[in-house]
Amino acid sequence: MPMDIVVCIKRVPATDATIKIAADGKSIDPAGVTFELNAYDEFALEQALRIKEQLGAGSVTVVTIGPKEAQKELRDTLARGADKAVLLVTDKWMFDGASTAAALAAWIKTQPCNLVLCGRQAVDSDNNQMAGNLAARLGFASVTEVVKLTLDNGVFTAERDIEGAREVVSCKTPAVISCQKGLNEPRYANLKGIMAAKKKPFEETPAQLGAAALEVVSLTLPAARAAGKILGNGADAVPALIQALRNEAKAI
Amino acid sequence: MSNIVVIAEVRGGTLKRPSLEAVTAAKQLAAGAGAEVAVVACGAGLDSATAELQQSGAKQVIAIDGPNFANYSGDAWAKAIADQARSLGASAVLMAHTAMGKDLLPRVAALLDGAIVTDVIEVACTGGTFTAKKPVYGGKVTMAVKATKAPFCATVRPNNFAPAGSGSGASVSKVAAPAGELMAVVKEIIGSGGGRTPLQEAKVVVAGGRGLKDAEGFKLLEELAAAFGPGVAAVGASRAVVDSGLRPHREQVGQTGKVVSPPLYFAVGISGAIQHLAGMRTARTIVAINKDADAPIFKVADYGIVGDAFEVLPALTKAIAAAVGHK
Ligand SMILES: Cc1cc2nc3c(=O)[nH]c(=O)nc-3n(C[C@H](O)[C@H](O)[C@H](O)COP(=O)(O)OP(=O)(O)OC[C@H]3O[C@@H](n4cnc5c(N)ncnc54)[C@H](O)[C@@H]3O)c2cc1C
Numbered sequence: 058m059p060m061d062i063v064v065c066i067k068r069v070p071a072t073d074a075t076i077k078i079a080a081d082g083k084s085i086d087p088a089g090v091t092f093e094l095n096a097y098d099e100f101a102l103e104q105a106l107r108i109k110e111q112l113g114a115g116s117v118t119v120v121t122i123g124p125k126e127a128q129k130e131l132r133d134t135l136a137r138g139a140d141k142a143v144l145l146v147t148d149k150w151m152f153d154g155a156s157t158a159a160a161l162a163a164w165i166k167t168q169p170c171n172l173v174l175c176g177r178q179a180v181d182s183d184n185n186q187m188a189g190n191l192a193a194r195l196g197f198a199s200v201t202e203v204v205k206l207t208l209d210n211g212v213f214t215a216e217r218d219i220e221g222a223r224e225v226v227s228c229k230t231p232a233v234i235s236c237q238k239g240l241n242e243p244r245y246a247n248l249k250g251i252m253a254a255k256k257k258p259f260e261e262t263p264a265q266l267g268a269a270a271l272e273v274v275s276l277t278l279p280a281a282r283a284a285g286k287i288l289g290n291g292a293d294a295v296p297a298l299i300q301a302l303r304n305e306a307k308a309i
Numbered sequence: 310m311s312n313i314v315v316i317a318e319v320r321g322g323t324l325k326r327p328s329l330e331a332v333t334a335a336k337q338l339a340a341g342a343g344a345e346v347a348v349v350a351c352g353a354g355l356d357s358a359t360a361e362l363q364q365s366g367a368k369q370v371i372a373i374d375g376p377n378f379a380n381y382s383g384d385a386w387a388k389a390i391a392d393q394a395r396s397l398g399a400s401a402v403l404m405a406h407t408a409m410g411k412d413l414l415p416r417v418a419a420l421l422d423g424a425i426v427t428d429v430i431e432v433a434c435t436g437g438t439f440t441a442k443k444p445v446y447g448g449k450v451t452m453a454v455k456a457t458k459a460p461f462c463a464t465v466r467p468n469n470f471a472p473a474g475s476g477s478g479a480s481v482s483k484v485a486a487p488a489g490e491l492m493a494v495v496k497e498i499i500g501s502g503g504g505r506t507p508l509q510e511a512k513v514v515v516a517g518g519r520g521l522k523d524a525e526g527f528k529l530l531e532e533l534a535a536a537f538g539p540g541v542a543a544v545g546a547s548r549a550v551v552d553s554g555l556r557p558h559r560e561q562v563g564q565t566g567k568v569v570s571p572p573l574y575f576a577v578g579i580s581g582a583i584q585h586l587a588g589m590r591t592a593r594t595i596v597a598i599n600k601d602a603d604a605p606i607f608k609v610a611d612y613g614i615v616g617d618a619f620e621v622l623p624a625l626t627k628a629i630a631a632a633v634g635h636k
């Protein structure tokens with residue numbers, strides 16, 4: 058059975074970016090922030106390409122709901138081997154899992170699709186909710202935070218880490234699977250891929266985002282931790298640490 | 310009266326502690342909303358977990374119990390829970406932000422077509438409006454949100470609320486787990502017998518970085534963990550040592566690993582890169598041991614020792630064992 062795969066990606070601030078809050082107190086100041094493809098989405102794209110290669114058939118379509126600038130990240134996925142890219146353009150804020158999932162699900166329903174791959178978590182929203190949210194709206198199966206995935210006769214076997222152990226999940230298709238680090242080693246684009254990407258289909262249409270289900274009240278910087286104490290040097294400082302943990306922090 | 314619904318997590322018949330923390334968060338919402346707390350659990354053989362939940366301060370406990378639910382299935386469980394939430398008139402649905410919570414709650418939220426906010430560290434309900442705070446951008450920013458759609462669905466970060474422990478007996482009802490297709494279902498659980506303390510549930514996390522150099526260094530760290538006594542401490546690692554293959558990825562703390570919030574965190578031979586801080590900066594007390602007095606980790610640590618981990622760890626292990634009374 059060929060798989061028509063949709064890969065969901067997001068353009069996010071680089072993880073080492075310094076985040077400043079904008080004057081409105083509700084958004085971030087993008088000045089000086091570099092953006093990149095969400096790291097977990099690279100695992101999703103790589104897995105999609107591998108499944109297509111395994112089956113020797115099917116398609117890989119990459120989609121994002123995001124700003125115009127996300128063209129750059131989408132082009133990169135085409136250069137790495139995706140067949141088609143779709144940008145559902147919006148300038149709205151992107152943390153509202155419900156409205157984002159609803160809009161993505163509505164778009165996916167218009168596509169040939171029996172597998173959706175996404176990242177475990179977008180590193181800006183840190184939501185970790187898209188896979189289940191999308192899957193329930195699509196009536197698909199779902200497995201999240203997958204670190205190992207095999208496909209046999211249209212049925213996936215997926216492994217995921219849980220607290221203190223690992224689950225092995227049997228998952229029918231159609232399915233949504235969210236990808237965790239460890240699943241694979243993503244490939245990068247080479248020159249040939251970059252040239253080929255220029256001729257691949259690239260669609261751009263306004264996103265159909267419904268009313269938001271969440272409203273941002275404020276963004277604040279977490280209270281800085283009070284300056285700590287250096288208790289001393291080497292093993293000689295251990296008694297002072299035990300004292301502090303016991304009497305001051307009441308941690309032991 | 311409307312209900313604040315908590316989805317309890319029961320594994321192998323045992324109620325997971327973060328579920329009781331979610332009950333505490335639910336009680337706060339119930340107080341603000343003039344609502345009651347109802348707990349829903351799924352599985353096969355829920356009696357002992359139900360008995361524990363009965364004393365958590367919830368008004369009622371609903372056990373969806375039966376052989377078809379012996380193994381976790383996100384799709385089937387979400388449907389059964391959403392049906393219960395609807396008949397309870399749920400104004401909010403909470404679950405712990407655990408591997409199961411992250412898998413299950415978003416499905417429930419979508420079936421109920423509600424608002425969803427995950428990994429929350431504060432919740433409130435005032436004047437009928439549900440609000441929450443959660444870390445975003447890897448913990449660099451705290452976001453406060455309000456729900457504009459019902460029900461309000463949220464996962465609660467472990468170790469942020471005290472576990473609910475007291476309350477008069479809640480009413481219990483048993484519902485037969487519905488038969489029907491399981492689209493995705495757990496077939497097997499590997500490696501749970503090792504007695505390892507899960508990183509996110511540990512009271513103490515002792516994390517090591519590149520400064521520990523090799524397996525020998527991590528052995529010293531494991532001895533420190535053991536000194537706290539059985540089931541208390543778990544070993545964590547920085548990405549540098551996970552990438553080098555020295556420790557498994559499940560131990561990685563940070564933006565691309567686990568977010569932990571234990572009462573006590575040790576960072577040993579860890580420089581304190583921003584991506585590492587994203588995973589541990591909400592720990593209550595942080596101790597850093599590093600030979601470089603200028604290491605950034607000392608800026609977030611409550612207590613620091615400047616020194617060679619290979620010298621400090623054995624002495625610390627001895628002192629901790631003596632202090633907590635383990636050998
Ligand atoms: C996209 C992205 C995601 C990332 N995600 C994560 C993540 O989730 N978690 C994470 O941890 N990192 C993450 N990183 C990596 C992060 O940037 C750092 O590279 C990493 O945390 C460094 O690990 P470290 O502190 O062990 O090593 P180093 O930075 O090399 O620090 C080693 C420390 O050990 C000290 N030391 C050396 N010898 C001794 C000794 N004998 N005794 C005591 N101290 C000693 C040194 O002074 C130094 O401070 C990520 C990076 C990127 C780009």
Ligand SMILES: Nc1ncnc2c1ncn2[C@@H]1O[C@H](COP(=O)(O)O)[C@@H](O)[C@H]1O
Pocket residue numbers: 065066067095097098101120121122123151154157161174175176177178179180182183184185186187188
């Ligand atoms: N705006 C978006 N457009 C497309 N995919 C998205 C979007 N936001 C999140 N995703 C996908 O959902 C995953 C999890 O995101 P989140 O649930 O927001 O943490 C991401 O890794 C992406 O694969």
